[in-house]
Amino acid sequence: MSDLQARFDQAQIDVKQLSERPSNMTLLRLYALFKQGSEGDAHGDKPGMTDFVGRYKFEAWETLKGTGQDEAKEKYIALVEELRSGKAA
Template sequence: MSLQEQFAQAQAESKNLPERPDNMTLLKMYALFKQGSSGDATGERPGMTDFVNRAKFDAWAALAGTSQDEAMQQYVDLVEELKG
């Protein structure tokens, strides 16, 4: 199975985890997914009053320079770990 296929499968499986991950893990999953699917963060950083989207953007931006393949693999590994 290709990395792209594993990434897509992990994305599907992430919706059916045995228990909901904590917020920091969810942020990490979001950032790895965005980095793996879109590359480095783009666009404007959300304003100070938009806490959730600002945190998501910052988590994604922190991965700048990580290759899409590396981010996809880390995402797949994280979902596998969370599945138990």
């Protein structure tokens, strides 16, 4: 396992142990970076208009199209570290 993958895995654990729940926009950003880092560009059908949460999540992921998986992992790790230190909300 690469060092980047190990740090990405640890960030996934760390994000679940935050003392405060991040804002909805930050949660969307975390979701999108996680999906891009794990699976690459968005794929599959976009959720329908009545599935508000699913649609927002898919659209957030879709905005990262073309971002490399390693870059997304690095950004995810950095965002989790900011949240842990209290620098992001």
